[in-house]
Amino acid sequence: MEKTVTMLFGTVGTPISTPKKPGGSIGAIQTLKELKLGALELGWVQSVRVTEAKCAEIKKTASDCTIQLSVHAPYYINLNANDEEWPKSRQRLMDAAHYGNLAGASDIIFHPGSYFERPAEDVLKIAIPRLADCVTELRKAGNPVILRPETMGKSAMLGSFEDTLTMSKAIDGVLPCLDFAHLHSRPGDGSVNSSDEWKIMIEAYAKTIGTASLKRLHIHLSGIEYSTKGEKNHLPIRESDLNIQQLLETLKNTGCAGRILCESPILEEDAQFMSELWKSL
Secondary structure, three states, X not given: OOOOOOEEEEEEOOOOOOOOOOOHHHHHHHHHHHOOOOEEEEEOOOOOOOOHHHHHHHHHHHHHHOOEEEEEOOOOOOOOOOOOOHHXXXXXXXXXXXXXXXXXXXXXXXXXXXXXXXXHHHHHHHXXXXXXXXXXXXHHOOOOOEEEEEOXXXXXXXXXXXXXXXXXXXXXXXXXXXXXXXXXHOOOOOOOOOHHHHHHHHHHHHHHHOHXXXXXXXXXXXXXXEEOOEEEEEEOHHHOOOOHHHHHHHHHHOOOOEEEEEOOOOHHHXXXXXXXXXXXX
């Protein structure tokens, strides 16, 4: 996997300013290059409907434009699904990994599911063997993608910071997708919004998964509206109370690198804003 030594910025899904032709993933990659951004997370969030030929075209275009790719797998994945539902969840994740690899993506981001009101430690006993089995099958097929469970914005969801670290420590080939807007909204009290809190997380990340992992972080960022129950919806960064400048300063000062993908309603505008902010630090 290509080692990143800086922070690349981009969007989750196709930039809003992408022209209708060629449109789609190809247009998105070309638009990001024009905007001087460096990464795209392909938004396959409803289902994976892409041909092998289209994947080859995406891979070549990304290579030509030097855009790094990841995939956001379909939303309907739940590592804690019942025995009847799990095979469908598993297939969605495996399809995203198979076609994502063909398209040149290095990382597959997914929502890990729900606790269904059960304790996290009980749910992880189910989730970890299932996820490990997915990685085993991918490696047997020669597929090197990293599976990244995303930190989730509601406390009822599997995907606390600790959950993602536990999964990553247990399984080689699994690393977190750190959504700092979700981490801020999850407690519902305005916390996880200071340099001190983020430093504790970064130290825990390095201690659990290794210092080298800080050089290939995969981060989602946006503004966020939340209640006491957690995330409500994404906002433009400057309309939110998330302390974006301090967050970027903390990441830079702790030697973090990798990719930051914007999920705000003004995708590429906020991605460029963050990129400029990063350069100015």
